[in-house]
Amino acid sequence: MTAAPALPNSISHDGSINSMPSHEVPRYVDNPLPHVLPEGENATPLEVIGSTASDKLVIIMVGLPATGKTHIAKRICRFLSFFHDIPSQIFNVGDYRRELCGAQLPAQFYSPDNPEGVAARKIACDAALADLVDYISQDGVRVAALDATNSTFERRQHIIQTLSEKQGHRGIKKMFVESVCDDESILKENIQKVKLSTPDYKDMDPDQAVQDFLKRRENYMAQYEPVTEKDGPFCRIINSKKFIVSNIRGYLPLKVVHFVMNLHMLPRTFYLTRHGQSEYNLLGKIGGDSGLTPAGIEYARRLAVFAKEEIAKRHDLEGNVMDDSEISEDANGQPKQRPCRLWTSTLRRTQETAQFIQHDTISHTFDNGDTLDWVQFRQMPRRNLDELYAGTCDGMTYKEIEQVFPEEFARRQADKLSYRYPRGESYMDVTLRLEPLAQEMERTREPVLIIGHQGILRILYAYFMGLDRKEAPYVSIPLNNVIELTPHAYGCHEKRYCLMMKEEMLKDGQDEPVTSMPMAAHEGLHDTPGDEKHYSENDDVPSQLLTPTAVQEAAGVRAINSEYSPLDPVMNAPSC
Secondary structure, eight states: OOOOOOOSEEEOTTSOEEEOOGGGSOSSOOOSSOOOOTTOTTOOOGGGTTTTOOSOEEEEEEOOTTSSHHHHHHHHHHHHHHHHOOOEEEEEHHHHHHHHHOSOOOGGGGOTTOHHHHHHHHHHHHHHHHHHHHHHTSTTOOEEEEESOOOSHHHHHHHHHHHHHSTTOTTOEEEEEEEEOOOHHHHHHHHHHTGGGSGGGTTOOHHHHHHHHHHHHHHHHTTOOOOOTTTOSEEEEETTTEEEEESOOSHHHHHHHHHHTTOOOSOOOEEEEEOSOBHHHHHTBOSOOOOBOHHHHHHHHHHHHHIIIIISBOBOTTSOBOOGGGSOBOTTSOBOBOOOEEEEOSSHHHHHHTTTOOOOEEEEEOTTSOEEEEETTEEEEOGGGSOOOOGGGTTOBHHHHHHHOHHHHHHHHHOTTTOOOTTSOOHHHHHHHHHHHHHHHHHOOSOEEEEEOHHHHHHHHHHHHTOOTTTGGGOOOOTTEEEEEEEETTEEEEEEEEOSOHHHHTTTOOOOOOOSSOOOTTOSEEEESOOOOOOOTTSOOOGGGOOHHHHHHHSSOOOOEEEEOTTOTTTTOOOO
16 A cells, blocks of 8 residues: 655644655645535535524514514514525514504504404414414524514413414524613604504505504503513513613524614614725726726715715705705804714725715714714724635636636636635625624614725625625626615615716726626616706805716706616626
8 A cells, every 4th residue: 555645744843844845745635535515615604504503583572663673673584584594584463464454444443442453463463473383384494573562461471372382393492572662752753754654554644644653552552561581581672772681592592682782773874885996997807906096086086075965964854965054053153964984995995985085073962962072984994894805816807717717717607606716705705704794784873984895885785675695796886876775664775876977987088998797788877767866056066076967967966876787897897
């Protein structure tokens, strides 16, 4: 039997490593029994495929109407399914009640003294509970949430008993998540922005709808019993500031508790934008750490004006920028700004894109009562916002990758989500490092401007917009656009601002960037109906925001839902 070749390095008695001469290094390693990953060469981190969670969990929401139960339940299920691949679903008893009894029922229907209403609501609860049990029984399913007021101890015990009586379901963990909100300002905003938009109050007079809803809430308050230790494990959330946790054990329940401590019901807005056009964008190269082109510098200037004129100004409940006349002035006679945050990656192109943003100091009183001096858009470079690392392929064009590494190119084409660049990262790897950032975004109360990269923003966008993460690698995040996201209880509002048109980037007659990306049959900008913001001819329009197209159309700029072809080689410049 032939002896195995010597190892390329040896360890001396003092623990130091002695390298063998290069001519003695073996050409192969004798490894007849290699460690083979069951997931294959592009193994996904276990934390993002649900393998660390084998238990099943039913989350039972508790709380009066307008306390954010649906918002909390949806955020929990969204977080677990997107970042941990844990199948989860919400069963909203209100949906079953509307299907059974119809919408727009009077407040008297919810009175504890109305036996018909009580019976109908119990039937709706049992129907939702039956579907929940069927769902949680499926192989691979981990989490289900029962979204209802569940306001009495009797109702909660009925739910627990029903779950326990089902054969084979005694091992399912149960926990209550109770939301308590006695802050009148938060309640008022929840009612106006969320409840009045539900089917229960569709096309109703707003004032009449508010009065009816308040009466409905009083009916629930008349019999409301807070969760106690007699109910079982629970987490009570009080105004998103105080948390009471009792008897919570296990991987999934503790994961849920940790996450809900980052949630709040205050309105918040995120502004996502790619860096300005970089030198590597112009050459069709991926990755790298290049600076901005002249077009990229121009976009940085326009972004600074947008940050001051759009992001920092106060907004009303509908999310519209308020006129200066509607805003109380500060001590210097200037309209008050809202405090804003600025996050960038650590790479040069995002740092240069943020260079013109002003950092005024304002005095602000926060929701916890603290009054502090706040530095506007204080830049916070974050390593987990760095672009997906292309490893050996960093700095190459896709055409070069196809020629030099044809097998790698084909593997990426076959599975873009899980594909990992040689000595680099995959979208799944990036998803793992973005989890703590997503939790911080859930926790943050101030508007956040994120100057990032296409691969990173794709994942954050997909998470908040409710997309399947398999869709994330294909989301179009064009250059020179700001995407405004406003999460709410039933989804996320989106608005896009185009600060610099594609034609401006090519106005000097230069050829389009060298790229391996195929050309679209009808490439370029496609406008779709959406929210628009106009400056009138008499307005003092910032010169940096004026574009040739805008000047021709309205002597100003438009906030448009701009859609470029995903294959557009300029606005959707190559990215990892």
